[in-house]
Amino acid sequence: xxxxxxxxDLNVCVGCHACVTSCKEWNTSxxxxxxxxxxxxxxxxxxxxxxxxQTFEVGKFPRTETVHFPKSCLHCEEPPCVPxxxxxxxxxxxxxxxxxxxxxxxxxxxxxxxxxxxGARELDELQQVMKKCTLCxxxxxxxxxxxxxxxxxxxxxxPASARLFGDVHDPDSEVSIAIRERGGYxxxxxxxxxxxxxxxxxRKTVMHIGQDELTRVDNPLRKEDLTTYTGEETLxxxxx
Amino acid sequence: xxxxFSVIFLTTLIGAGQGLFLAxxxxxxxxxxxxxxxxxxxxYAIGSLVALVLLITGLLxxxxxxxHPERAWRAAAKWRTSWLSREVIVLPIVMFLVFAYxxxxxxxxxxxxxxxxxSLQVDATLLLGLFGTMASFALFVCTAMIYGGVxxxxxxxxxxxxxxxxxxGAASGFMLAAAYSAYISNPLVTFFxxxxxxxxxxxxxxxxxxxxxxxxxxxxxxxxTAIGVRHTVIAQKAQGAxxxxxxxxxxxxxxxxxTIETVRLLFMVLVFPIPILLIGAAYITSSPxxxxxxxxxxxxxxxxxxxxxxxxxxxxxxxxxQSVA
Numbered sequence: 001x002x003x004x005x006x007x008x009d010l011n012v013c014v015g016c017h018a019c020v021t022s023c024k025e026w027n028t029s030x031x032x033x034x035x036x037x038x039x040x041x042x043x044x045x046x047x048x049x050x051x052x053x054q055t056f057e058v059g060k061f062p063r064t065e066t067v068h069f070p071k072s073c074l075h076c077e078e079p080p081c082v083p084x085x086x087x088x089x090x091x092x093x094x095x096x097x098x099x100x101x102x103x104x105x106x107x108x109x110x111x112x113x114x115x116x117x118x119g120a121r122e123l124d125e126l127q128q129v130m131k132k133c134t135l136c137x138x139x140x141x142x143x144x145x146x147x148x149x150x151x152x153x154x155x156x157x158x159p160a161s162a163r164l165f166g167d168v169h170d171p172d173s174e175v176s177i178a179i180r181e182r183g184g185y186x187x188x189x190x191x192x193x194x195x196x197x198x199x200x201x202x203r204k205t206v207m208h209i210g211q212d213e214l215t216r217v218d219n220p221l222r223k224e225d226l227t228t229y230t231g232e233e234t235l236x237x238x239x240x
Numbered sequence: 241x242x243x244x245f246s247v248i249f250l251t252t253l254i255g256a257g258q259g260l261f262l263a264x265x266x267x268x269x270x271x272x273x274x275x276x277x278x279x280x281x282x283x284y285a286i287g288s289l290v291a292l293v294l295l296i297t298g299l300l301x302x303x304x305x306x307x308h309p310e311r312a313w314r315a316a317a318k319w320r321t322s323w324l325s326r327e328v329i330v331l332p333i334v335m336f337l338v339f340a341y342x343x344x345x346x347x348x349x350x351x352x353x354x355x356x357x358x359s360l361q362v363d364a365t366l367l368l369g370l371f372g373t374m375a376s377f378a379l380f381v382c383t384a385m386i387y388g389g390v391x392x393x394x395x396x397x398x399x400x401x402x403x404x405x406x407x408x409g410a411a412s413g414f415m416l417a418a419a420y421s422a423y424i425s426n427p428l429v430t431f432f433x434x435x436x437x438x439x440x441x442x443x444x445x446x447x448x449x450x451x452x453x454x455x456x457x458x459x460x461x462x463x464x465t466a467i468g469v470r471h472t473v474i475a476q477k478a479q480g481a482x483x484x485x486x487x488x489x490x491x492x493x494x495x496x497x498x499t500i501e502t503v504r505l506l507f508m509v510l511v512f513p514i515p516i517l518l519i520g521a522a523y524i525t526s527s528p529x530x531x532x533x534x535x536x537x538x539x540x541x542x543x544x545x546x547x548x549x550x551x552x553x554x555x556x557x558x559x560x561x562q563s564v565a
Contacts, residue, residue: 067469088318113490118560187466190465
């Protein structure tokens with residue numbers, strides 16, 4: 001069974017919002033209609049987004065750390081938003097595990113958004129249907145695209161390669177290896193929704209420098225000297 | 241959560257409608273058992289008509305909650321998993337049975353169909369009343385479980401949500417039955433008033449228990465589990481938008497804490513003590529207007545109660561939307 005998902009490396013995310021704009025550009029231009037905005041060039045702009053980058057400050061000044069945190073639908077393996085949908089507009093694709101909304105069946109009751117602890121679903125104020133990350137389903141299933149391009153927009157846009165995309169059920173995939181070897185974790189595990197998207201934790205880059213490493217062997221400033229021998233065995237004594 | 245008036249009207253109106261229907265059937269059962277004088281068929285028919293009007297008004301209010309009301313018929317599809325879908329199915333069933341019960345009384349379809357034991361003559365109105373009662377209880381459960389079934393909103397995820405909807409809805413319905421009886425100078429006002437007081441007191445116990453429970457609630461999710469960083473001090477600096485989003489509009493009430501506390505106090509006064517005192521005063525003075533006033537005040541109080549029910553609910557997604565910049 002395939003479960004497509006994103007793995008987001010918080011250690012390299014710089015919070016540039018390239019994934020946000022790239023996602024918005026791709027998904028507002030597709031067959032499903034625009035992701036509507038209100039007051040886009042005015043005071044208090046607001047609109048529908050599949051993906052948002054949030055910023056958190058961890059710790060107290062001066063020992064603080066900034067964590068940029070991209071948040072989109074986690075495509076849970078046990079999606080709590082799907083069973084509550086009264087019309088069946090929300091569903092999980094059996095072939096690749098992506099949670100999708102059928103915009104033609106959605107009645108805009110917002111019940112699924114109540115049943116998502118992550119706030120991943122947003123009602124489009126113009127179309128009055130619930131929208132959420134599709135992992136660029138129209139892109140990743142498009143056989144006309146090359147393998148390189150057959151990835152979600154956000155993944156292709158990330159300049160830091162903080163976003164990995166692949167099948168988390170395949171133990172040998174890039175994403176599974178990253179989760180396994182780099183401490184990938186899930187959000188809000190207490191609700192047992194089994195999110196498919198994983199996050200890779202921040203890691204401190206620490207250099208250990210010994211005293212001997214501070215003096216280079218070939219340091220030109222080191223005082224050069226002739227070795228004085230006091231009768232010990234030297235290479236000259238080796239019998240070849 | 242943001243209290244939506246469509247849902248406040250839906251739940252309070254159909255609650256009162258179901259309660260009024262239950263009151264009519266209870267009155268008929270008592271009359272069959274000869275505990276009460278038998279009423280005219282017109283009494284039950286008009287009572288059912290008022291209940292039906294309340295149910296229809298509630299249904300109309302619910303459409304204002306939908307982005308696409310014209311597709312509402314689709315909502316009956318997923319009754320196996322969704323309480324909302326179940327409500328969408330049970331509500332028309334209740335409406336049909338209330339209509340049929342009223343119509344059977346109006347048309348005088350009271351010839352006994354069969355006999356149970358020595359004395360119980362079963363006619364069409366009694367059968368429809370019993371089916372309608374079962375459907376009404378099912379509707380109370382469905383409506384309440386829409387909220388009680390959302391496990392992420394811990395304030396709602398309790399059986400007390402179901403008992404609140406049941407007792408408060410039934411209380412307002414019996415209160416309305418008392419008001420209706422008082423309006424047409426029917427002596428049943430004491431009977432319905434007594435039941436209304438009993439149900440209001442039961443509702444008071446249930447709602448108070450709910451408030452006490454929620455005051456002691458420990459939230460499962462924290463900002464630490466939300467972003468997966470193990471540190472005691474985490475502050476949000478940006479939420480990805482400065483002008484708000486669906487997440488900030490739907491899941492925050494946007495009111496001051498003092499407003500929340502005022503509304504809570506308001507409904508605790510309007511729903512419970514005042515209607516009980518008015519019904520008591522109406523019993524002593526045989527006033528025809530006090531039961532009507534009692535119902536109106538309790539209904540306004542129930543709207544405040546439902547508003548408070550929404551406003552006090554905290555959704556875990558709010559952890560991601562704590563500060564704009």
